[in-house]
Amino acid sequence: MNLFNLTNKTAIVTGACGLIGQQHCAALAEAGANVVVADLNAEAAAAVAFGLGGGPHLSLAVDVTNPESLAGARDQILARFGHIDVLVNNAAINDMFENPALAADLSKFENFPLATFRQVLEVNVTGVFLAAQVFGTPMARQGHGSIINVASTYGIVGPDQSIYRNEAGEQTFYKSPSYPTTKGAVVNFTRYLAAYWGAAGVRVNTLSPGGVENSQDEFFIKQYSAKTPLGRMATPTDYQGAVVFLASDASAYMTGANLVVDGGWTAI
Template identity: 65%
Template sequence: MELFSLKDKTAVVTGSLGLIGKEHCRALSEAGANVIAADLDADKCGEFALTLLTESMGISLDVTSPESVNGLRDKVIQKFGHIDILVNNAAINDMFEDPKAASEQSKFENYPLELWQKSIDVNLTGVFLCSQIIGNVMSVQKKGSIINIASTYGITAPDQSLYKKVDGTQSFYKPPAYSATKGAVIMFTKYLAAYWGSNGVRVNTLTPGGVENSQDEFFIRKYSAKTILGRMAKPSDYKGALIFLASDASSYMTGANLVVDGGWTAW
């Protein structure tokens, strides 16, 4: 198991307070890494970091702000002296608070420029900035692993009929910015892998499928039926893949996209 060990490694996880982000942090810590749980709320990051097994820190981070990313890098270097793993996990997945208006607001024809721009800022520019500022520490160290979290919707288009209720009305449309930004993350990964390969920095994408999280029963049923393994993911289903990409177990892998989706994209 030495190959999968992350002992004495320092790992930064963005969006660490989210549904899957917390599991990424737990996985890295269970494999031995000291984890920097980074998200918008400093207090909650601090509280969550205390629950991890290894010496970990919670640091507030806005991935869209160069000052914020620089500040995080400086704090981590001051405490640990090196950064070995970066998980670019923070992302916006538009939620439409008012269920009555959601269908109209999320329609492509009506989708607001502000929401498009916000997703580009967080899902894409955030990945760029964290890779540039934190990844550069790895490039100077001549070793590191960057893992960019995409989505099956960055590979295949959303099937909007999944969001149609039993009575035939559309609950909402999966918005265009999510697919566009996740597709871009997969290509950005390849760009950076090629650029930093000779500096010992590996860059890979992890593509998760949908996680079950109290969605409407009709949605869970339809989604599961479209998945080869017949179910949605559990938040912990990505832990093994993340440890693999972060560790020397994947030492000959870069520029790749590890798709962990219960077979969603295979048929």
């Protein structure tokens, strides 16, 4: 199992305080990595790093849309650990409408707000580009590294809007056009960067998760599960094996690929 060992590797997770990011951090720490818990909020990041237990883990306030914030983080990480080996480009926003009464109307493609579309592109695409540029450049210089760009099933297929109907058949909201657009972009950005940095020894792969069960209403969970060959939504820990695999030498001959972990959602 040495293939999966990440001892002495520095692994950065962006959006590390979210539902899945915390589990990525835990898995990388368990595999031996020194984990950099990077998220918007310094206090939340510190709490997640503390929760990882022993090891010289680091927490940092980082905004992936801000080049200065990323460069400052890179300098602190290099000062602390001397090298960057793994980047999990996990930070993203999934646009939701705060007022449920307006969601059905505003989320219609015909009405979809331009500002929301641009904001999601900024975090989910530009943020992935910037973090890869800032944290990946030292990887290319040292001649090795692994970048994992987190996409989604909605980077592969379009949303089936029928699962966003309630039990009475009313469309409570439409899944947005921006999120799938950004996740599709992440899949092909991965291929671009894998081709560009292959000779420099930096591997770049996509991880495409399926939907995680997270206090959604019972009817939605039932509908989603019925469309999934494995018959359930994911748990937040379902991606831990895939992250350690892509981060480590276990995937040494893999780059530009899209590892789909979705209970079979995109297979049918």
